[in-house]
Amino acid sequence: MNASPSSAAQAAREGVAARLVDLRRTAGLKGYEVAARCGWHKSKVSRLENAVTLPTDEDIRRYLAACTAQEHVAELIAKTRVADQMYVEWKRIHQTGIKRRQEVDVPLYESTHLFRVYCSNVVPGLLQTQGYAESLLTSISDFQGTPNDAPAAAAARLARSHVIRDGDHRFVLLVEEAVLRYRIGGASVMAGQLGYLLEVMSLPSVAFGVIPFAAHRRMWPLETFMVFDDERVQVENLSAEINITVPDEVGVYVKAFAAVQRMAVYGPQARALITAAIDALG
The missing domain is CATH 1.10.260.40 (lambda repressor-like DNA-binding domains)
Known part of the structure; x- marks a missing residue:
């Protein structure tokens, strides 16, 4: 892979x-x-x-x-x-800050009907709160040594996410259970983020799944990726963003997504895992 x-x-x-x-x-x-x-x-x-x-x-x-x-x-x-x-290095993408990168993808988000998103390390950008996004983007800027415009970039990320509530879009978003436990931004930021997940997963356009720690692994944890309809995949690794449009390559990620989707729990079971993560914050 x-x-x-x-x-x-x-x-x-x-x-x-x-x-x-x-x-x-x-x-x-x-x-x-x-x-x-x-x-x-x-x-x-x-x-x-x-x-x-x-x-x-x-x-x-x-x-x-x-x-x-x-x-x-x-x-x-x-x-x-x-x-x-x-294949574009993050330092190149973020050389003037991260805000611009959030804005560039708006047309792609608005034209996509079906989003399939898998995240093994952070809450999907489409579901992030302002506080969570600011904390995460600050860490990214610091690590990359690029200009830190985290508040504006986070606001642009949230604005881009209007597709969750507007338009004719469907979303299948999957996270590993560890994502609910990683304390991005500290306990209060995580409490707000986890609470927002409980809210947004009730939207009729959203299917939010969590792959439990105890799940029988039919697919190993993967790099974060997003499938836009069946046309394009964005893959995120530590150093670069990878954009895939070759049909056979897209098909590999669609197949992988189906495999991790079958391991996830939804509805009351997913809510229970989120609530347990909130309780663990103390």
Whole structure:
């Protein structure tokens, strides 16, 4: 499972590189000839054609001009941007703060009909309170060494979550029981967060499940991921966000979600686990 997202990202990068090679060969040129026409060292062409480095927009324009294939510029730029967004380091995403990242996803959230969310380490962003989100995003900014705009970013996250109550959306959200026990922001913040879970899980559009500590594991704990309809998966690991749109790769996560979904408890059983976590706060 862990190799899947990076392999998809690498495959997309290799697809861009292969297209460059194809266009160069169609033009009847050698790599060193393209380098000379572009005013580059020949090693740069090698890096581009072996998917070591993704080309910039300007690289593509100059490379294709050298190959007299300018009609393919838009195609290659689009492919490169897709490949570039498949695996993006958090430090790059958050380089000006986290608020902007919350706002960018609003159109995706508003256009998605079915959300499937699995979290093994934190409460899903769609269900976070202001206090919980602020505490979590502060920790993230501190760890990454990026600008800390946690209050504004948390407010933007909550604004993005309006889809929980507005529009024609359905949500299946799963957490490991440990998520209910991790004290993000301290006891009072967690009490408010857990209380909000009890409130929001009663919404008709929301199915909220908890995978108990005692569940018979048919699937090991996974990285946090979200499936948007059957079209896209966002995977979060420590260093990067991974975006998957290749149907076979999306299917792997849909299959995994079905496996963890079968281990979860819902309704009164889930409420009992949340209430026990609240009681444990003292």
